[in-house]
Amino acid sequence: MFTQSDLRELLEINYTEPVLSLYLNTEPSKGNADVYKLRLRNLLKNASTAEDKTAVETYFNHEYSWAGRSVALFSCAARGFFRVFPLALPVRDSITLSEQPNLHPLVNLLENYGGYAVILIDKQGTRLFHFHLGELLEQEGWIGEPIKHTKRGGASSMRGRRGGSAGSTDYVSEMVERNIRDITHFAADFFEKKHIRRILLGGAEENIALLRTALPKAWQSLVVGTFPMSMTASHAEVLEHALEVGTRAERERESRLIEELITKSAKGEAAVTGLEGTLNAAVDGRVQTLFSVEDYESSGYQCQSCSKLFLKESKLCPVCGGKVEAIPNMVQVVINRVLLQKGNIEIVQPTPMLEKEGSIGAFLRY
Numbered sequence: 001m002f003t004q005s006d007l008r009e010l011l012e013i014n015y016t017e018p019v020l021s022l023y024l025n026t027e028p029s030k031g032n033a034d035v036y037k038l039r040l041r042n043l044l045k046n047a048s049t050a051e052d053k054t055a056v057e058t059y060f061n062h063e064y065s066w067a068g069r070s071v072a073l074f075s076c077a078a079r080g081f082f083r084v085f086p087l088a089l090p091v092r093d094s095i096t097l098s099e100q101p102n103l104h105p106l107v108n109l110l111e112n113y114g115g116y117a118v119i120l121i122d123k124q125g126t127r128l129f130h131f132h133l134g135e136l137l138e139q140e141g142w143i144g145e146p147i148k149h150t151k152r153g154g155a156s157s158m159r160g161r162r163g164g165s166a167g168s169t170d171y172v173s174e175m176v177e178r179n180i181r182d183i184t185h186f187a188a189d190f191f192e193k194k195h196i197r198r199i200l201l202g203g204a205e206e207n208i209a210l211l212r213t214a215l216p217k218a219w220q221s222l223v224v225g226t227f228p229m230s231m232t233a234s235h236a237e238v239l240e241h242a243l244e245v246g247t248r249a250e251r252e253r254e255s256r257l258i259e260e261l262i263t264k265s266a267k268g269e270a271a272v273t274g275l276e277g278t279l280n281a282a283v284d285g286r287v288q289t290l291f292s293v294e295d296y297e298s299s300g301y302q303c304q305s306c307s308k309l310f311l312k313e314s315k316l317c318p319v320c321g322g323k324v325e326a327i328p329n330m331v332q333v334v335i336n337r338v339l340l341q342k343g344n345i346e347i348v349q350p351t352p353m354l355e356k357e358g359s360i361g362a363f364l365r366y
């Protein structure tokens with residue numbers, strides 16, 4: 001399983017030898033191990049060193065289980081560096097050989113499917129799920145006091161345990177309130193421990209509404225969607241909903257943010273669009289959140305003496321006159337730089353709104 005700390009490790013790689021970054025789709029619906037291996041051989045053909053190629057092939061021939069829906073692999077044989085992350089979500093095939101690993105697809109997955117909590121709730125209790133990159137990591141349950149509705153005037157089997165008049169509307173709603181309060185504490189504790197970043201609420205509408213209001217503000221802001229679901233649903237059902245609602249909520253959120261980004265950039269209010277402006281902001285450490293359209297790539301140049309990055313071709317560095325080398329994918333350089341400065345990356349679905357502005361942009365810190 002791939003986590004934020006794996007991401008940090010990969011970001012800190014700074015070898016003089018290039019690192020091979022490989023993503024292979026292994027969706028069971030799209031073939032079998034032989035089919036994947038053939039695609040793998042084609043990918044490796046032109047884009048890897050002989051040592052890395054051997055390391056990768058040996059691994060896939062002898063150790064890999066082909067169980068996930070895709071796999072991410074990073075290798076720098078010259079440094080004895082080798083990491084594999086089987087993934088429960090699909091990614092597209094890709095291969096990169098560059099000084100910095102290509103983390104684009106993994107960052108995308110972490111942004112969209114990392115650290116999800118799902119809360120199923122009824123008036124009595126709750127079931128909490130922690131999903132990360134399409135996998136169920138943990139589930140916990142809690143059952144409070146059972147609520148029994150008794151018709152007014154009917155024979156009541158309910159014990160008036162806390163001095164309330166059993167069966168009355170007041171008593172029931174008091175119980176519900178108490179349960180919701182307990183569920184809220186239980187859930188908040190769970191979110192805290194699991195470093196949850198997004199929350200989905202499942203259950204009947206009225207219960208969801210009660211829970212939503214009872215949640216502390218900080219948690220409320222993480223709620224990205226709600227859906228009707230029974231407390232007895234299987235975790236596969238819950239996961240399916242979580243992925244669906246999560247994806248939809250993510251798209252809506254993306255559109256809102258991109259609209260805001262473009263408006264702010266046009267007004268000159270701490271936002272930029274286009275590769276040049278974004279690159280300059282990243283170099284200055286000013287990027288708070290970077291938006292880049294999935295699969296957007298663009299080449300650039302770097303001065304070998306002063307390390308200055310620029311986009312326009314030139315034989316010598318315009319700053320110091322040093323020798324210049326071509327950078328095949330400048331977008332990746334920008335992304336890695338922003339990540340190192342603890343900025344956020346949002347890899348977004350292709351959308352004409354952002355593509356018109358150069359497919360990339362950023363909210364700035366100042």
Ligand SMILES: [Zn+2]
Binds near residue numbers: 305306307320
């Ligand atoms: Zn220079």
